[in-house]
Amino acid sequence: MCSQADSAIARHIPKQNALDHFAHIRTCIGRKRPVIFLDYDGTLSPIVKEPDRAFMKDGMRDVLQRLSTTYTTAIVTGRSTEKIYQFVKLDDVYYAGSHGFEISGPVSQPISCRVADEFRPLLEESKAYLEAAISTIDGAMIEDNKYALSVHYRNVRPDQVESVRAAVSAHLETQPALCLKHGKKVFELRPRVEWNKGSAVLWILQALGLNQCKDDIFPLYLGDDITDEDAFIALRQEHPENGAAILVRESGDEERKAETNAEYVLRNPDEVLVFLERLVEVQNEHNAAGGAAAAAAAAAAAVVTDVNEVAVDVEIKEPSAGGVGADAGSTAGAGAGLDADASANTGTAVGVAVSAVDLMRDGAHVAKKVKVSDEVHPTSNEQHQAV
Ligand SMILES: [Mg+2]
Numbered sequence: 001m002c003s004q005a006d007s008a009i010a011r012h013i014p015k016q017n018a019l020d021h022f023a024h025i026r027t028c029i030g031r032k033r034p035v036i037f038l039d040y041d042g043t044l045s046p047i048v049k050e051p052d053r054a055f056m057k058d059g060m061r062d063v064l065q066r067l068s069t070t071y072t073t074a075i076v077t078g079r080s081t082e083k084i085y086q087f088v089k090l091d092d093v094y095y096a097g098s099h100g101f102e103i104s105g106p107v108s109q110p111i112s113c114r115v116a117d118e119f120r121p122l123l124e125e126s127k128a129y130l131e132a133a134i135s136t137i138d139g140a141m142i143e144d145n146k147y148a149l150s151v152h153y154r155n156v157r158p159d160q161v162e163s164v165r166a167a168v169s170a171h172l173e174t175q176p177a178l179c180l181k182h183g184k185k186v187f188e189l190r191p192r193v194e195w196n197k198g199s200a201v202l203w204i205l206q207a208l209g210l211n212q213c214k215d216d217i218f219p220l221y222l223g224d225d226i227t228d229e230d231a232f233i234a235l236r237q238e239h240p241e242n243g244a245a246i247l248v249r250e251s252g253d254e255e256r257k258a259e260t261n262a263e264y265v266l267r268n269p270d271e272v273l274v275f276l277e278r279l280v281e282v283q284n285e286h287n288a289a290g291g292a293a294a295a296a297a298a299a300a301a302a303v304v305t306d307v308n309e310v311a312v313d314v315e316i317k318e319p320s321a322g323g324v325g326a327d328a329g330s331t332a333g334a335g336a337g338l339d340a341d342a343s344a345n346t347g348t349a350v351g352v353a354v355s356a357v358d359l360m361r362d363g364a365h366v367a368k369k370v371k372v373s374d375e376v377h378p379t380s381n382e383q384h385q386a387v
Contacts, residue, residue, distance in 0.1 A: 039223030100200025198234025
């Protein structure tokens with residue numbers, strides 16, 4: 001079995017654009033940690049006539065770089081791992097090449113997986129055979145993606161596409177260890193192994209220990225091809241409560257059916273770029289809120305310090321009260337009063353400090369909490385206003 005994409009899970013045609021509904025997605029993410037999975041061709045780069053020239057547009061690499069240093073970010077593609085790295089050239093990204101048959105992590109998380117090493121000699125033989133078989137068909141070409149062969153016919157005259165299909169089919173009849181997938185203007189020969197992009201995504205989550213904290217993560221998968229359906233399905237099955245699948249498809253695109261297992265659509269890599277920018281902003285918002293919370297915590301800690309200073313004053317005053325005969329009673333009483341206030345304020349301040357830490361990611365709530373402490377401890381107003 002090459003794919004689960006044709007399984008019985010009902011498909012539909014999503015009408016919700018992920019940018020139009022970003023506020024809802026943002027709400028669903030909440031404080032969960034996004035884990036980003038991205039197809040390459042047609043998702044991060046435009047589909048082009050020459051596969052070797054499928055470069056990302058300006059800005060995409062920059063946002064990917066920021067994304068990958070912010071969240072776990074993986075590119076899941078039919079290209080070989082080596083080839084996709086040459087396109088992307090980012091070291092913090094996880095790469096799942098050859099439809100997930102080969103996975104490698106960054107230096108900081110050097111996970112590694114090879115599913116079908118033993119198929120490599122067969123694929124090399126198949127490549128040589130098919131190159132000869134299609135050599136007379138103008139525009140037909142074979143791309144060696146290490147654990148998959150991509151037979152491209154985008155540049156083949158329509159009346160000759162059937163000849164390409166016939167050559168591929170004839171070869172597959174003699175090679176039952178391989179199976180066929182049909183992508184965008186490409187026939188793909190893959191090892192007949194129960195493994196696909198969905199398997200790769202789940203493997204990465206497992207390898208990183210993220211499957212053990214399903215409630216804490218929010219997997220997102222963006223892809224344009226039929227092979228991405230395997231990942232949409234796998235994530236929905238394994239993470240039914242969290243996550244979002246996004247089909248990248250231009251309305252009216254005849255190379256890709258509109259029916260999908262994804263919940264949202266984006267129209268093209270340009271919209272993907274904007275979507276990824278907004279995802280980075282989510283973390284920036286968290287950081288800003290965390291900064292506000294940290295400042296609030298510092299302010300709250302300063303309140304505690306102030307209170308301690310008051311307590312020190314009380315300790316100084318108490319012996320002096322005993323030493324002043326006529327005023328001893330009233331001064332001692334004042335000291336006792338201060339002591340009582342100090343205790344009350346200490347309790348409030350500690351409460352604020354704890355709340356501030358608890359609400360590190362919610363600056364608005366922290367600010368509200370700190371304002372409460374303003375009322376009970378006006379001497380710290382300057383610090384609180386700074387928050
Ligand atoms: Mg694609």
